[in-house]
Amino acid sequence: MAACSGFAEEHPEIEVEFLVTPWESWNEKYSSAFAGGTPPDVCYMTEGFPSFASAGQLEDLTPYITEELRAKYTDELWKTCEYNGITARVPFLNLTSIVFYNKAMFAEEEIEIPQTWDELLAAAKALTKDTDGDGKTDQWGFFMDLLRGEMNLHQIAPFIYQSGATFLNEDGTALGFNNPEGIRGIQYITDFMVKDNVAPAIGSYSAEEAQQLFYDGKVAMYAQQCQFGQEVKINAPDLELGAFMMPAGPNPNEAMSRANYGGNGGLSMAAASKEKEAAWTFIKFLTFEENGAIYLHANNMLDASAEVSQRIWAEDEIMSVAAESVPNSYSTPVDPRWYSQVDPILKLMIEEILRGAKDVETAVADADAQVKEILAQ
Amino acid sequence: MKNTNTEPALRPKRRRTGVQKREIASGYLFILPFMLLLAVFAILPIFMTFLQSFEQGGTVGPRTFVGLKNYMTILADRKYLDYLFNNFLYIVMALPVGQVIAFGLALYLRRSTLLSPLFETIYFMPLLISMVAASVMMSYLFSVNGPINYLLELMDFAAPNWLNEPWSARVVIVILEIWKGCTFYIYIYVAALRGIPNDYYEVGLIEGASSWQMLCRVTLPLMRNSILLCVVMSTIWQFQLFDSVYTTTYGGPLNSTKSIVYAIYELTFKNNLTGLGAALSMLFLVIILLITALQLKLNKGDIEY
Numbered sequence: 001m002a003a004c005s006g007f008a009e010e011h012p013e014i015e016v017e018f019l020v021t022p023w024e025s026w027n028e029k030y031s032s033a034f035a036g037g038t039p040p041d042v043c044y045m046t047e048g049f050p051s052f053a054s055a056g057q058l059e060d061l062t063p064y065i066t067e068e069l070r071a072k073y074t075d076e077l078w079k080t081c082e083y084n085g086i087t088a089r090v091p092f093l094n095l096t097s098i099v100f101y102n103k104a105m106f107a108e109e110e111i112e113i114p115q116t117w118d119e120l121l122a123a124a125k126a127l128t129k130d131t132d133g134d135g136k137t138d139q140w141g142f143f144m145d146l147l148r149g150e151m152n153l154h155q156i157a158p159f160i161y162q163s164g165a166t167f168l169n170e171d172g173t174a175l176g177f178n179n180p181e182g183i184r185g186i187q188y189i190t191d192f193m194v195k196d197n198v199a200p201a202i203g204s205y206s207a208e209e210a211q212q213l214f215y216d217g218k219v220a221m222y223a224q225q226c227q228f229g230q231e232v233k234i235n236a237p238d239l240e241l242g243a244f245m246m247p248a249g250p251n252p253n254e255a256m257s258r259a260n261y262g263g264n265g266g267l268s269m270a271a272a273s274k275e276k277e278a279a280w281t282f283i284k285f286l287t288f289e290e291n292g293a294i295y296l297h298a299n300n301m302l303d304a305s306a307e308v309s310q311r312i313w314a315e316d317e318i319m320s321v322a323a324e325s326v327p328n329s330y331s332t333p334v335d336p337r338w339y340s341q342v343d344p345i346l347k348l349m350i351e352e353i354l355r356g357a358k359d360v361e362t363a364v365a366d367a368d369a370q371v372k373e374i375l376a377q
Numbered sequence: 378m379k380n381t382n383t384e385p386a387l388r389p390k391r392r393r394t395g396v397q398k399r400e401i402a403s404g405y406l407f408i409l410p411f412m413l414l415l416a417v418f419a420i421l422p423i424f425m426t427f428l429q430s431f432e433q434g435g436t437v438g439p440r441t442f443v444g445l446k447n448y449m450t451i452l453a454d455r456k457y458l459d460y461l462f463n464n465f466l467y468i469v470m471a472l473p474v475g476q477v478i479a480f481g482l483a484l485y486l487r488r489s490t491l492l493s494p495l496f497e498t499i500y501f502m503p504l505l506i507s508m509v510a511a512s513v514m515m516s517y518l519f520s521v522n523g524p525i526n527y528l529l530e531l532m533d534f535a536a537p538n539w540l541n542e543p544w545s546a547r548v549v550i551v552i553l554e555i556w557k558g559c560t561f562y563i564y565i566y567v568a569a570l571r572g573i574p575n576d577y578y579e580v581g582l583i584e585g586a587s588s589w590q591m592l593c594r595v596t597l598p599l600m601r602n603s604i605l606l607c608v609v610m611s612t613i614w615q616f617q618l619f620d621s622v623y624t625t626t627y628g629g630p631l632n633s634t635k636s637i638v639y640a641i642y643e644l645t646f647k648n649n650l651t652g653l654g655a656a657l658s659m660l661f662l663v664i665i666l667l668i669t670a671l672q673l674k675l676n677k678g679d680i681e682y
Contacts, residue, residue, distance in 0.1 A: 027649070031435070031437055035437045204538070348632070
């Protein structure tokens with residue numbers, strides 16, 4: 001990691017060992033490290049941090065945080081870093097969702113960038129084609145990463161928010177989308193796959209195959225988190241890649257009508273760390289704009305601060321769109337039960353809808369009943 | 378009443394000599410490393426899992442004692458019964474087919490010929506291939522646009538979406554399991570077949586027995602212990618089914634391919650519900666023990682020749 005080299009120059013007295021943990025095994029490795037009493041002094045923590053914070057594994061960073069650092073991020077963002085009265089992480093990065101698109105395909109059909117739900121569907125319909133006349137669609141207007149394996153909630157969730165609903169209700173006791181707005185949002189986007197057939201249906205391709213279709217110019221639009229741009233650059237360097245913000249849904253709140261899922265990650269310090277001063281020195285170093293930017297630039301990621309993101313990515317056509325989307329991004333609720341118990345229920349709910357096992361209203365109502373039970377405990 | 382005990386009623390206790398004592402001590406020393414490994418990596422984890430099954434809490438952080446709550450939660454949730462049903466389905470589908478194929482190939486490999494080493498190497502290869510690589514290959518073969526569907530379409534058959542339908546997805550996993558597992562059974566059967574004295578077959582030939590009669594009256598009875606071993610092993614492995622599900626279907630579609638071990642993994646490592654995972658593990662251990670004991674009881678009796 002290049003940022004570590006800069007730190008080593010500035011702080012030769014502190015040696016940093018940088019370990020990369022693959023996402024697939026992130027939870028297992030982190031859980032084992034913390035449970036075994038050998039956690040990293042400084043670690044990257046996703047929205048899933050409450051399960052570690054609730055177990056007392058993360059240091060309260062409140063005494064370390066300066067006014068200057070606090071002022072860098074919004075109060076809302078700081079709230080996503082707090083759990084059980086402690087500040088368990090410092091905001092570090094944001095991964096907003098945008099719609100990647102193939103410019104050449106848009107130009108060929110003379111399609112303008114969609115600004116609303118209706119325009120998005122119309123564009124997807126115009127770009128979905130059976131190019132060889134064999135009766136099978138081989139060019140798709142849209143692609144969602146909901147094809148096989150575990151359902152990716154984040155592909156559907158933006159449309160829940162754009163429609164005017166939320167993950168949880170205001171008091172956090174039930175789902176916030178078991179209502180007409182939420183059902184409208186889920187219905188809108190699942191229709192792409194099950195009714196309008198402008199996106200590959202579940203099971204028709206593996207996620208890898210469908211991504212390859214995008215690289216090969218057989219998929220026109222793909223809504224995904226901003227770091228996906230890096231993969232496109234590597235796998236399809238000749239693809240004329242563009243990006244636009246999520247088109248607006250019917251949410252009366254203008255900003256949230258273009259809501260997008262923004263995975264936000266922070267930096268935490270292990271409560272068991274024996275080098276807390278050194279650990280904080282490293283965290284503080286990374287929160288400086290120019291230091292963090294080294295890492296973020298290398299990985300197509302955004303700073304947790306919208307202003308900083310817009311500044312560091314001003315020259316990049318794709319990432320500047322992602323940076324512009326930061327104020328419209330939301331993340332998952334700060335609750336240890338979210339990933340452990342609620343998330344699996346919602347993934348199954350999406351699969352039931354996409355496979356036609358249940359209609360949207362029934363699937364959402366059934367999921368809501370289960371989630372209410374969990375949240376009541 | 379006739380005393381059927383053939384042992385003498387009173388038998389003077391023989392004192393062990395120094396040599397015997399040293400032999401016994403060295404015997405224990407030889408098995409000590411294995412016993413230590415068994416204690417540390419099998420018995421202790423089972424004991425710890427048993428304790429954790431009465432606790433609530435994640436992998437990290439404090440846990441609280443909740444008594445039998447985890448067991449009650451699992452027994453009250455129908456989905457775990459569905460996963461157990463999946464395990465039984467895998468056994469019913471994979472065990473008989475796998476054993477028949479393995480036995481058939483073993484019969485073919487029994488006689489040592491010039492080409493035997495080549496075939497033995499070929500049949501051994503699936504065991505050398507990692508399950509991840511095998512699953513990727515199987516997923517490709519059975520994908521919508523894969524070679525299997527291509528062949529089916531050439532023959533004017535409807536090409537199914539194998540991994541997208543519950544039953545066909547289970548069939549793909551069973552095919553993968555049979556392909557990977559057969560190798561082991563083939564070698565057990567070949568070793569057992571080569572151990573049957575030729576005299577029996579010579580007598581059979583003299584008596585005019587057909588090949589089928591010799592298979593049913595000579596080979597199969599004498600293979601009983603090997604067959605039992607393979608059946609027990611296959612049952613246990615199908616109960617422990619995890620990696621083929623994890624790498625092929627992730628338990629889908631709609632949880633239809635999920636096995637109990639996969640559910641244990643999800644509860645413990647993905648959902649951080651260690652207590653529930655431990656309780657499910659303990660219940661599953663009891664089921665496996667009962668079924669294995671039943672299989673052993675049904676096949677009681679040794680064959681001597």
